[in-house]
Amino acid sequence: MAMIWAGIDAGKTHHHCVAIDESCRRLLSRCVANDEPELLELLTDVLALGDEVTWGIDLADGGAALAITILFNRDQPVHYISGRAIHRASESYRGEGKTDAKDAAVIADQTRIRRDLHPLRTNDETVTDLKILTGRRTDLVADRTRTVNRLRAQLTDIFPGLERALDLTNTGPLTLLTGYQTPASLRRTGTKRLETWLRNRKVLRADRLAEIALEAASRQHTSLPGEKLTAQMVHMLAREVMALNQQVAELDKAIVARFRDHRDFDVITSMPGLGVILGAEFLAATGGDMTAFGGVAPVPRDSGKISGNLRRPRRYNRRLQRVFYISALFSIRHCEEFRRFYERKRAEGKRHIQAVLALARRRVNALWALLCDG
Numbered sequence: 001m002a003m004i005w006a007g008i009d010a011g012k013t014h015h016h017c018v019a020i021d022e023s024c025r026r027l028l029s030r031c032v033a034n035d036e037p038e039l040l041e042l043l044t045d046v047l048a049l050g051d052e053v054t055w056g057i058d059l060a061d062g063g064a065a066l067a068i069t070i071l072f073n074r075d076q077p078v079h080y081i082s083g084r085a086i087h088r089a090s091e092s093y094r095g096e097g098k099t100d101a102k103d104a105a106v107i108a109d110q111t112r113i114r115r116d117l118h119p120l121r122t123n124d125e126t127v128t129d130l131k132i133l134t135g136r137r138t139d140l141v142a143d144r145t146r147t148v149n150r151l152r153a154q155l156t157d158i159f160p161g162l163e164r165a166l167d168l169t170n171t172g173p174l175t176l177l178t179g180y181q182t183p184a185s186l187r188r189t190g191t192k193r194l195e196t197w198l199r200n201r202k203v204l205r206a207d208r209l210a211e212i213a214l215e216a217a218s219r220q221h222t223s224l225p226g227e228k229l230t231a232q233m234v235h236m237l238a239r240e241v242m243a244l245n246q247q248v249a250e251l252d253k254a255i256v257a258r259f260r261d262h263r264d265f266d267v268i269t270s271m272p273g274l275g276v277i278l279g280a281e282f283l284a285a286t287g288g289d290m291t292a293f294g295g296v297a298p299v300p301r302d303s304g305k306i307s308g309n310l311r312r313p314r315r316y317n318r319r320l321q322r323v324f325y326i327s328a329l330f331s332i333r334h335c336e337e338f339r340r341f342y343e344r345k346r347a348e349g350k351r352h353i354q355a356v357l358a359l360a361r362r363r364v365n366a367l368w369a370l371l372c373d374g
Contacts, residue, residue, distance in 0.1 A: 004050035007107030008057040009100045010064035015039075016100035019046050019053075020108045029101055034063060039070050056081050056111030058103070060120060061131075072122050079117040081110055123287045126262045131284040133258060137251045137277075144244040151177070151237040158227045158234075159183060161216040171245065172203040176213060177238035181231035186217035255280045267370050271363065272338065273331030278323050282367075285320040321360075328360040338363075 004027065006019040012034065019028040027049050032038040046053055055071055055078045057064055071078050090098070090106050111117060123131075148168050155163040159182060166173035179197065180186050186194065191214050198206035224230075259265055259280045268279040301309040331338040338359060345355035 002050035002052075004046065004053045005108045005112040006046050006053055006055050007104045007109070007111060008055065008064070008067060009104040009107060010057055010059040010067065011100070012063040014100075015064070015067060016104045017042055017046070018101060018104035018108050019049055020105070020112065021050070022112075024109055024112070026105065029104070031100065034066060036066065036070065039067055043070060043074060043076075054111055055079065056107040056117065057120075058083055058086055058107055068120060072120075078120045079111050080120050081107055081114075081117055085110070121287070126258060127283055127287050129258050130255065130262075130280045131287075133251060133255045134277075134281045134284040137248060137255065140244055140248050140251065144241060144248065147237055147240050147244060151234065151241060154230055154233045154237060155181070158224050158230045159216070159220065161219050162213060165212050165216045168241070171242065172198070172205070172209050174238045174242050174245075175201050175203050176209060177234055178242070179235075180213070181234040182223075182227055183217040183220040184223065186213050190214070252277060259283070264371060267374065268367070271327075271331075271367055271370065272335035273327040273329070273363075274323075274367070275327075275330070278327050278330075281319065282323045285317055285323060324360040324364060325356060328356050328363055331363070332356070332359070 003022055004019055005021075006017055006028075009016045014031055014033055016031045017028065018026060020026055028046060030042060030045075032042050053076060055076055057068065057078060058081055060068070060080045068078055086103055086106055089110055090102065093102070093106060093109075095102070151168060152163055155177070162183075166176070168174060168177075176198065180189065180194070189197070191210050194213065195206050195210040198209060203209060256276050259276055262283060264283070265279070268274060268282065269276060274282065300307075328338070328342075332342045333339075341362065342355050342359050345358045346352070350358065
């Protein structure tokens, strides 16, 4: 039985594929467009070279999605090898040049000799949808954070007292800034009229917000340069933040509805601190694959007589680590058992972040057991 290993250096518009045999002899080297007919032709030609083909690729989604799906549809085994691993492995091969063909050859050879590569698997529709929804939510939250920061900067330029007094992550202050941005406009309106204006827009605790705004306005009587134009920018940015809040809220509803369709919904959400949004992000990061856990356990860095050295790992899923870290913070607030574990680690002399990571690591074990046992 002739064994063949094929490596694909994936790109957005083109992929380069190199196929090798057991002796690392190059049997095929071809650049193909990221287009179904050319990929199908490549697959046919590679399959004709041997009885069994194992594929390696340096992307697990994005531009490589079409190629991976075509391979899955033909029941081909596909392994993922990261760009960092390829870069480091390339240093052990002859020549200092870097080309797509060389990278594809390195991927093929690493797939041939390594037994620890992560096999890619098809995701069910629920996990795929959650990846799309949570990815979009992450983008919107990042956009909202940037817009809030711009809003704070613009408001500080003309009305620093109001910027200091308002929490711009809440709807009420944002609604206020869509109508009033300067001290003079607030003083002209007065407390009662401002309170009525806010109540008509369904702002909670309108009386308290009106008092805070008028108190800040009473402390500034100086009009700053560019105030009129900056006030228009504040108005626009406040509306942008409110629109982003609405989009995030709508996405959250879609995530909840889709996550409820997954078989592990009840198991995942039963863990304190791991709610619907973080649970959906967990599924999106792992694809439901239990082998994708990692990122919170320290790794040893010993050499010679030096032992017991631990450091933070460099190869791990950042998104997955964030899910476990944030859920551990929530669990400390809402679960007595997790809070006691955290306090015990603090009493042992660990810093806050170390204690939270220790708790997150323990929670990985617990979630693993829950998913294994159902």
